[in-house]
Amino acid sequence: MLEVRKLCKSFGGLQVTRNVSFVLEPGERRVILGPNGAGKTTLFNQLVGTLTPSSGDILVQGRSVMGLSVSARAREGLSRSYQKNNLFEDLSVRENLMLAAAAGQGKARSIWRDSFRDAEVRETVREVAQQVALTDMLDMPVRSASYGSRRQLEVGLALxxxxxxxxxxxxxxxxxxxxxxxxxRLLHSLPRELTVLIIEHDMDLAFDVADRITVLNFGEVVFEGTPDETRGNKVVRDIYLGDWQANA
Ligand SMILES: Nc1ncnc2c1ncn2[C@@H]1O[C@H](COP(=O)(O)OP(=O)(O)OP(=O)(O)O)[C@@H](O)[C@H]1O
Ligand SMILES: [Mg+2]
Structure with missing residues (x-):
């Protein structure tokens, strides 16, 4: 479904992605773990298309998406939520979701005129709001929503x-x-056929939702395995020693 081949990225002399390769099967839940500065967001930005790799390849369903823009990749089915909020502050939760749903259905050109009446858009908004537990907040302006609700909305926009x-x-x-x-709960409720890649700090989340875990350190994949294999791995334990003790 998603294949990354020998991806490399340098900023000047600093190599922040080193030969990163992995394959996600359809419907797989993959968590990429790594300490601060490991290169997780840099990798994410290359997948999304906001950053161009120095070398390597990214394939979606067997086709390279390397030359494609962010929106062209989205049309190939690759959608994302960011580490930082990226919302329309003056619009309501519902309007934010509508814009995303309309764009996803290729109706972006006549968004304002038609989206509020479009049955398919409205149905998507209703479903997604339920998935991300924002049904009660649909008419709230984003600017007055709590930080947590905004994060849920971010995921909702991607969905x-x-x-x-x-x-x-x-x-x-x-x-x-x-x-x-x-x-x-939200992650567990997602349709099983959806392939999910989550970049995370939080090991509990990784162990709870991941089918497989990839560990990055200094831009390099140092481990890949199931949650059980990850728990028992010495390299991973050394990298995360502080967190592991804190979580024990
Ligand atoms: N545009 C840039 N120019 C130069 N160096 C950069 C740039 N972006 C990131 N870096 C460097 O690349 C390294 C990896 O950064 P990145 O943000 O990918 O780490 P991360 O794993 O996402 O960290 P965090 O857990 O804090 O989010 C860091 O050393 C960072 O300083
Ligand atoms: Mg980051």
Missing amino acids: ATRPRILLMDEPTSGVGPTMIESFH
């Missing part, structure tokens, strides 16, 4: 485009324990 592959960069960064718990 509203009806992606085949959902990419998320630290979806739980900065949110409290209750939100994290509801986020775990």
Whole structure:
């Protein structure tokens, strides 16, 4: 479904992605773990298309997406939510979701005129709002929504485009324990055929939702395996020693 081949990226003399390769099967839940500065967001940006790799290849369903823009990749089914909020502040939760749903259905050209009446768009908004637990907040302006709700909306925007592959960069960064718990539920409630790649700091989330875990350190894949294999791995333990003790 998603294949990354020997991806490399340097900023000047600093190599931040080193020969990164992995393959995601359709419907797989993959978590990419790594400490601060490991190169996770840099990798994410190359997948999304906001950053051009120095070398290597990225394939979606066997076809290279290297030359494609962010929106062209989205049309190939690759959708994402960011580590930082990227929302229309003055619009309501519903309007934000509508714009994403309309864009996902190729109706972007006449968004304002038709989206509010478009049955398919409205149905998508209703479904997604339920998935990300924002049904009660649909008419709230984004600017008055809590940080946690905004993070849920971020995921909702990505889902509203009806992606085949959902990419998320630290979806739980900065949110409290209750939100994290509801986020775990959200991930478990996603359609099983959706392929999901999550970049995370939080090992609990990785162990809870991942089919496989890839560990990045200094831009390099140092480990890949199931959650159980990851738990028992010495390299991973050394990298994460502090967190592991804290979580024990
Ligand atoms: N545009 C840039 N120019 C130069 N160096 C950069 C640039 N973007 C990132 N870096 C460097 O690349 C390395 C990896 O950064 P990146 O943001 O990908 O890490 P990360 O794993 O996402 O970290 P975090 O867990 O803090 O989000 C860091 O050393 C960072 O300083
Ligand atoms: Mg990051």
